[in-house]
Amino acid sequence: xxxxxxxxxxxxxxxxxxxxxxxxxxxxxxxxxxxxxxxxxxxxxxxxxxxxxxxxxxxxxxxxxxxxxxxxxxxxxxxxxxxxxxxxxxxxxxxxxxxxxxxxxxxxxxxxxxxxxxxxxxxxxxxxxxxxxxxxxxxxxxxxxxxxxxxxxxxxxxxxxxxxxxxxxxxxxxxxxxxxxxxxxxxxxxxxxxxxxxxxxxxxxxxxx
Amino acid sequence: xxxxxxxxxxxxxxxxxxxxxxxxxxxxxxxxxxxxxxxxxxxxxxxxxxxxxxxxxxxxxxxxxxxxxxxxxxxxxxxxxxxxxxxxxxxxxxxxxxxxxxxxxxxxxxxxxxxxxxxxxxxxxxxxxxxxxxxxxxxxxxxxxxxxxxxxxxxxxxxxxxxxxxxxxxxxxxxxxxxxxxxxxxxxxxxxxxxxxxxxxxxxxxxxx
Amino acid sequence: xxxxxxxxxxxxxxxxxxxxxxxxxxxxxxxxxxxxxxxxxxxxxxxxxxxxxxxxxxxxxxxxxxxxxxxxxxxxxxxxxxxxxxxxxxxxxxxxxxxxxxxxxxxxxxxxxxxxxxxxxxxxxxxxxxxxxxxxxxxxxxxxxxxxxxxxxxxxxxxxxxxxxxxxxxxxxxxxxxxxxxxxxxxxxxxxxxxxxxxxxxxxxxxxx
Numbered sequence: 001x002x003x004x005x006x007x008x009x010x011x012x013x014x015x016x017x018x019x020x021x022x023x024x025x026x027x028x029x030x031x032x033x034x035x036x037x038x039x040x041x042x043x044x045x046x047x048x049x050x051x052x053x054x055x056x057x058x059x060x061x062x063x064x065x066x067x068x069x070x071x072x073x074x075x076x077x078x079x080x081x082x083x084x085x086x087x088x089x090x091x092x093x094x095x096x097x098x099x100x101x102x103x104x105x106x107x108x109x110x111x112x113x114x115x116x117x118x119x120x121x122x123x124x125x126x127x128x129x130x131x132x133x134x135x136x137x138x139x140x141x142x143x144x145x146x147x148x149x150x151x152x153x154x155x156x157x158x159x160x161x162x163x164x165x166x167x168x169x170x171x172x173x174x175x176x177x178x179x180x181x182x183x184x185x186x187x188x189x190x191x192x193x194x195x196x197x198x199x200x201x202x203x204x205x206x207x208x209x
Numbered sequence: 210x211x212x213x214x215x216x217x218x219x220x221x222x223x224x225x226x227x228x229x230x231x232x233x234x235x236x237x238x239x240x241x242x243x244x245x246x247x248x249x250x251x252x253x254x255x256x257x258x259x260x261x262x263x264x265x266x267x268x269x270x271x272x273x274x275x276x277x278x279x280x281x282x283x284x285x286x287x288x289x290x291x292x293x294x295x296x297x298x299x300x301x302x303x304x305x306x307x308x309x310x311x312x313x314x315x316x317x318x319x320x321x322x323x324x325x326x327x328x329x330x331x332x333x334x335x336x337x338x339x340x341x342x343x344x345x346x347x348x349x350x351x352x353x354x355x356x357x358x359x360x361x362x363x364x365x366x367x368x369x370x371x372x373x374x375x376x377x378x379x380x381x382x383x384x385x386x387x388x389x390x391x392x393x394x395x396x397x398x399x400x401x402x403x404x405x406x407x408x409x410x411x412x413x414x415x416x417x418x
Numbered sequence: 419x420x421x422x423x424x425x426x427x428x429x430x431x432x433x434x435x436x437x438x439x440x441x442x443x444x445x446x447x448x449x450x451x452x453x454x455x456x457x458x459x460x461x462x463x464x465x466x467x468x469x470x471x472x473x474x475x476x477x478x479x480x481x482x483x484x485x486x487x488x489x490x491x492x493x494x495x496x497x498x499x500x501x502x503x504x505x506x507x508x509x510x511x512x513x514x515x516x517x518x519x520x521x522x523x524x525x526x527x528x529x530x531x532x533x534x535x536x537x538x539x540x541x542x543x544x545x546x547x548x549x550x551x552x553x554x555x556x557x558x559x560x561x562x563x564x565x566x567x568x569x570x571x572x573x574x575x576x577x578x579x580x581x582x583x584x585x586x587x588x589x590x591x592x593x594x595x596x597x598x599x600x601x602x603x604x605x606x607x608x609x610x611x612x613x614x615x616x617x618x619x620x621x622x623x624x625x626x627x
Contacts (some may be wrong), residue, residue, distance in 0.1 A: 026356065032409040034364045035356030038343075049263065054467065056476030058265030065328035079412045119483035134456075138557060139347060139356075147444065147453030147557075155452045200450040203497045235565065241618040243573045244565030247552070258472065267474030274537035288621045348556060348565075 011106065014099025015067055018044040019074030020085060020092050022136050027082050029140050036078060039136050040071035046132035051107050051124045055114050097190040100158060101183035104129035108162045109179065118166045125162035129186070130155050149202045153193035156200055161186035220315065223308025224276055227253040228283030229294060229301050231345050236291050238349050245287060248345050249280035255341035260316050260333045264323050306399040309367060310392035313338035317371045318388065327375045334371035338395070339364050358411045362402035365409055370395035429524065432517025433485055436462040437492030438503060438510050440554050445500050447558050454496060457554050458489035464550035469525050469542045473532050515608040518576060519601035522547035526580045527597065536584045543580035547604070548573050567620045571611035574618055579604035 022043030026036040045061045045068070052059045061067045078085050085092070107128025111121040130146060133154075137144040145151045165182040168174070192198065231252030235245040254270045254277070261268045270276045287294050294301070316337025320330040339355060342363075346353040354360045374391040377383070401407065440461030444454040463479045463486070470477045479485045496503050503510070525546025529539040548564060551572075555562040563569045583600040586592070610616065 027412060029352075029356070030358060030411075031356040032358040032360075032411045034409045035353070036412075038355065038364075052265070053262050053471050054477045054480060056265065056470070056474065059263045062263060062325055062329040062333075065326055068328050068332055079410075082412055116480055117483055119486050120480040123486055124480075134557070139343070139353065141350070141352060141559070143447075143559060144453070144557060146456065147447070147449040149448060149450045151450075155456075200452045201497075202448075202450045203445060203454075203500055236621060238561075238565070239567060239620075240565040241567045241569075241620045243618045244562070245621075247564065247573075261474070262471050265474065268472045271472060271534055271538040271542075274535055277537050277541055288619075291621055348552070348562065350559070350561060 007102070007106075010098065010102050012066065012070060013095060014102045015044045015070045016074050017092055017095035017099045018103075018132055019071040020078060021096055021133070022071070023075050023078035024082070024085060024089070024092070025136060025140050025142070027078060027086075029142075031140075033075065033079055037072055037075045039139060040075045040078075041068070042139060043132045043136040044071045044074075046135040047103060047128045047130060048107065048132075050131045050135075051111065051128045054124065054127070055111065055116070057114065060110075093194060094191065097187045097194070098183075100129045100154070100190055101161065101185070101187035104158045104162050104186050105165060105179050105183045108165050108182075112166070112169055118170060121166050121169075122159060122162045125165070126155060126158045129158045129162075150199060152190075153198045153200060154190060157186045157189035157193065160189070216311070216315075219307065219311050221275065221279060222304060223311045224253045224279045225283050226301055226304035226308045227312075227341055228280040229287060230305055230342070231280070232284050232287035233291070233294060233298070233301070234345060234349050234351070236287060236295075240349075242284065242288055246281055246284045248348060249284045249287075250277070251348060252341045252345040253280045253283075255344040256312055256337045256339060257316065257341075259340045259344075260320065260337045263333065263336070264320065264325070266323065269319075302403060303400065306396045306403070307392075309338045309363070309399055310370065310394070310396035313367045313371050313395050314374060314388050314392045317374050317391075321375070321378055327379060330375050330378075331368060331371045334374070335364060335367045338367045338371075359408060361399075362407045362409060363399060366395045366398035366402070369398070425520070425524075428516065428520050430484065430488060431513060432520045433462045433488045434492050435510055435513035435517045436521075436550055437489040438496060439514055439551070440489070441493050441496035442500070442503060442507070442510070443554060443558050443560070445496060445504075449558075451493065451497055455490055455493045457557060458493045458496075459486070460557060461550045461554040462489045462492075464553040465521055465546045465548060466525065466550075468549045468553075469529065469546045472542065472545070473529065473534070475532065478528075511612060512609065515605045515612070516601075518547045518572070518608055519579065519603070519605035522576045522580050522604050523583060523597050523601045526583050526600075530584070530587055536588060539584050539587075540577060540580045543583070544573060544576045547576045547580075568617060570608075571616045571618060572608060575604045575607035575611070578607070 019040035022039035023036045026039040049059045049061060104125045108121050108125030111124035116124060134144050134146050146155055161182045165178065168178050228249035231248035232245045235248040258268045258270060313334045317330050317334030320333035325333060343353050343355050355364055370391045374387065377387050437458035440457035441454045444457040467477045467479060522543045526539050526543030529542035534542060552562050552564050564573055579600045586596050
């Protein structure tokens with residue numbers, strides 16, 4: 001019970017952190033408040049929306065008004081206090097890592113519940129975590145952070161964590177502890193990647209052609 | 210009855226105006242006729258498609274062949290008569306405002322009919338009106354007009370009109386007059402914004418960081 | 419029976435060719451392996467995904483794990499052997515044309531099976547063939563090949579082939595031979611366009627405005 005309430009709160013925290021990253025990018029691009037609100041919403045909810053759309057079900061956010069209002073709240077915070085928020089970018093990145101872990105786990109579990117096989121479940125879980133940021137970058141006409149050779153590992157821990165969760169579920173091991181563990185793993189590897197500068201492999205001489 | 214027929218005609222007029230704005234952008238980018246047809250279709254139908262996809266239902270345009278053919282008609286008009294159409298850009302903007310009002314209202318009403326709560330209904334109504342233009346700009350690799358600090362109010366009247374419609378529906382007030390009134394309000398504020406140069410707020414010094 | 423097995427194999431070949439074109443574009447942009455995998459997947463599966471999403475059904479790829487793994491295989495091939503793959507770009511283009519024909523035909527037939535009318539079926543068939551490449555270009559921040567006035571005919575043979583297939587289906591003519599014929603027509607016209615340099619029409623003086 002407590003664990004379930006904690007998950008709800010952490011989920012809202014993740015949505016808020018993702019929203020802030022969207023609103024801050026809008027700010028750096030010089031967009032108006034509409035651009036901030038759209039990028040905040042898309043970053044926070046885009047991944048889960050894409051997961052549900054691919055599964056052919058009604059998007060969960062439509063039945064959770066608070067998920068829709070929170071990005072607007074983050075937009076207002078970024079609008080009025082952006083110098084402070086920008087200074088706290090490190091903290092935003094940490095909270096974003098927490099959101100990444102949670103979104104991947106909840107996305108994987110929802111996919112499994114809706115009858116997805118192991119491979120699709122890993123894909124849908126990872127999409128829940130990373131697709132919002134990808135759409136954010138595309139709307140803001142930036143090279144997707146996800147693709148940049150100098151960006152710190154983000155999709156890799158997501159895929160690994162989702163795969164581990166699916167493997168354990170296949171082995172019949174499903175408990176809150178497993179879910180929390182997978183989320184902590186994703187979050188931890190992401191934070192380590194930020195701290196140690198880990199990047200994804202790049203093909204040799206790819207820049208030359 | 211008459212009112213319903215008028216709505217059908219106005220809807221087609223809105224689709225045509227949105228299509229023209231897509232085809233004209235393709236023209237300015239130097240795209241070929243395929244680019245014109247794709248941008249016309251996406252601009253006119255993208256908002257409603259996204260609404261239906263988020264709601265998890267089959268996209269309405271698939272059951273209305275004329276909605277699919279009209280953007281091709283607008284493409285042909287823009288292809289052969291583009292100097293004239295470009296000169297009439299002002300008129301296209303006015304008809305686009307009519308389309309914006311209508312799309313927002315029909316989108317909000319459809320969302321409510323499909324059981325969306327008040328907050329999601331406002332979101333889905335606004336998406337119906339503005340998302341097509343957003344996708345148009347992204348495909349054409351332009352800074353989304355919706356986000357530009359110098360663009361005239363577009364999403365703001367959409368959200369306000371949809372919210373008013375939802376509030377009245379919550380209060381039990383639903384009639385054709387209310388729908389027409391909300392559409393007229395959105396259209397009117399958009400036209401006033403064009404005329405008086407109203408823009409959305411921008412955070413202070415956001416351009417400096 | 420044999421014909422159905424052949425279709426399955428050809429479909430996988432098409433997915434692999436589309437995946438390679440996505441991974442190669444990622445390579446040219448200097449993306450890391452995550453970018454390669456995402457672009458490979460989106461190029462290969464994006465068209466069919468969009469078709470299913472518009473139809474309001476669960477995306478078929480989610481129930482075909484091999485379709486999801488094949489783009490990762492193509493990513494590995496491109497990652498380790500990209501000089502060879504780049505040299506074979508001509509061959510990739512030919513296989514891509516085969517994939518285009520197959521995807522259009524399977525997409526059109528699925529749309530008809532799900533009750534789409536003739537006009538939507540042509541649209542959905544064409545989307546199945548061409549939309550993946552469009553999303554690939556948008557994610558990679560390139561002018562969509564589909565829109566470029568110097569690009570060889572791609573969407574045009576797709577639309578013509580899908581329309582022919584729908585017309586024959588309307589006339590009650592549905593057989594494997596018809597499907598194979600339509601796919602061969604699309605593939606053949608695409609290859610001729612590559613060989614003879616056929617491009618889509620561009621409006622007069624569009625570059626001047």
